[in-house]
Every structure is written in C-alpha cells, then in structure tokens.
Amino acid sequence: MMRDNEKKNKARNYSESYNQFQIISFIGFSKSGKTASIERLISFLHTQNYIILAFKHIHQENFSIDTPGKNTWKYSRAGADVVVSQSPNESAILFNRKIDPLIMIKSIIDLIQSSLKADQTSFDKKVIVILEGFRDIKVKKILCVKNLEEIKSQIEPSIVAIAGSIFSNVSELKNAKTEKFVKFINVLENPEEILKIYGI
Numbered sequence: 001m002m003r004d005n006e007k008k009n010k011a012r013n014y015s016e017s018y019n020q021f022q023i024i025s026f027i028g029f030s031k032s033g034k035t036a037s038i039e040r041l042i043s044f045l046h047t048q049n050y051i052i053l054a055f056k057h058i059h060q061e062n063f064s065i066d067t068p069g070k071n072t073w074k075y076s077r078a079g080a081d082v083v084v085s086q087s088p089n090e091s092a093i094l095f096n097r098k099i100d101p102l103i104m105i106k107s108i109i110d111l112i113q114s115s116l117k118a119d120q121t122s123f124d125k126k127v128i129v130i131l132e133g134f135r136d137i138k139v140k141k142i143l144c145v146k147n148l149e150e151i152k153s154q155i156e157p158s159i160v161a162i163a164g165s166i167f168s169n170v171s172e173l174k175n176a177k178t179e180k181f182v183k184f185i186n187v188l189e190n191p192e193e194i195l196k197i198y199g200i
Contacts (some may be wrong), residue, residue: 016165018138020200021041021053021109021126021128021129021154021171022106022126022127022128022129022200023105023130023131023137023139024041024128024129024130024131024142024194024198025130025131025132025134025137025139025140025141025142026038026130026131026132026133026141026142026143026144026163027132027133027134027135027141027142027143027144027154028143028144028145028164029145029146029150029154030149030163031162032145032146032150032165033144033145033164033165033166034132034133034144034164035132036165036187036188037142037144037164037187037188038054038130038132039170040191041130041189041190041191041194042118042130043188044157044162044191044192045128045191048177049125049130049175050125050126050127051112051125051126051127051128052128052129052130053105053108053109053127053128053130053193054129054130054132055104055105055129055130055131055134056132056133057123057131057132057133057134059133060155065094066083067092070199072085074147076094076096079126081095081096081097082094082095082096083096083106092145098160100161101131101137102137103136105129106152106198109127112127122173125159126200128162128200138158139158140158140159140160140198141158141159141160141195142159142160142161142163142185142194143159143162143164144162144163144164145162145163145164145165145166145175145176146165146166146169146172147166147169147172148166148172148175148179149165150165151158151176151179155181155182156184159181159182159198160182160183160197160198161182161183161184161185161193161194162176162181162182162183162184162185163184163185163186163187164187167184167186167188168183183197184199187199
C-alpha cells in the first residue's frame with residue numbers, strides 16, 4: 001500500500017503540463033503585486049482565447065469562503081460535505097474539506113469538457129491554470145516582490161522570473177537587477193513575456 005507521504009509526493013510532482021493544461025504559479029508576500037500581475041495576465045490570456053482557471057491559496061486560519069447566515073453556509077453547518085450553488089450565469093462548488101489542488105484542477109477540466117460536450121462545443125482551446133500562493137507545489141514560479149530584500153529571502157531554484165510592485169520603485173529595481181537573479185518581467189506592461197518563460 002502506498003504511504004500517505006508517497007501519495008502526496010506523487011501528486012505534487014506532476015509536470016507543469018498535464019495533458020491539455022499548463023500551470024503558471026505566482027508567489028510572494030502580501031502587497032507584493034501578485035493580484036495586479038495575475039489580473040493583467042488573465043486579461044491578456046482572455047484575449048488570446050485560452051480557458052483560464054485561477055486558484056488562490058488563502059493562508060488565514062479558520063477562513064471560510066462562504067458567507068455566514070446565507071443558505072449555503074447553513075447547509076454546510078448542518079453537515080453537507082459539498083454545497084453547490086447556481087445562478088443563471090455562475091456555478092460554484094464548495095467542498096467542506098481540503099482537497100489537493102492538482103486533483104481539483106484535473107477534475108475541473110473534466111467538468112469543463114463534459115459541459116462543452118453537452119453543449120456540442122468542441123474542446124480545442126488550451127487551458128492555463130494560474131496559481132496564487134501555492135508555494136509547496138513543485139512547478140516553476142513567478143516571484144512577486146516589493147524590494148531586493150524580499151527577493152533575497154525567497155529566491156529558490158523553482159523561481160523563473162521576478163515581477164510585482166518592485167517595478168514601481170526605480171531605485172529598488174535598479175539595485176535588484178545588479179544582483180543578477182533570474183529574469184525580471186513587468187507583467188502589467190508585458191504579460192506575453194510570462195508565456196515565453198513557460199514556453200507557451
């Protein structure tokens with residue numbers, strides 16, 4: 001029988017490209033420009049006709065995605081393992097347990113495929129999965145920072161580019177570039193450079 005640690009390592013060592021999707025991962029401290037960079041990248045990818053999945057890791061303990069007092073929250077409190085809510089234009093699935101994000105990615109893509117087949121729509125678009133804050137998943141990462149010290153404290157082999165709010169501080173950016181880290185990318189101005197880094 002495969003031990004729990006072996007299962008975990010196997011799941012986390014998936015290639016960045018699994019069948020029809022590619023993972024682009026962003027990490028960084030709070031207020032480092034992650035959200036703005038990801039928002040700009042999503043806007044760009046949307047114009048390029050990609051299917052985009054965005055996953056955000058929330059580090060806050062006892063955080064709930066649901067809204068206290070709402071019906072869906074009440075169902076969860078009553079003991080529902082999964083709560084689904086739908087409006088005419090949105091669908092949301094809330095699992096009341098932690099699930100490996102890589103397993104969720106594959107399941108969501110399967111769900112998208114099934115939905116498109118039901119609508120008799122061909123599934124020929126490439127899927128881009130954007131992760132924010134998932135440091136322990138073994139994929140190439142974009143590090144968003146405010147200054148040189150944040151680079152030095154977080155740089156590691158999986159980092160393939162530096163981005164974020166450091167580009168709004170000319171002196172910090174100049175000092176950081178003299179250190180000869182990995183490539184610096186201003187995602188707000190050149191989101192296409194991210195695709196080049198990942199070979200997309």
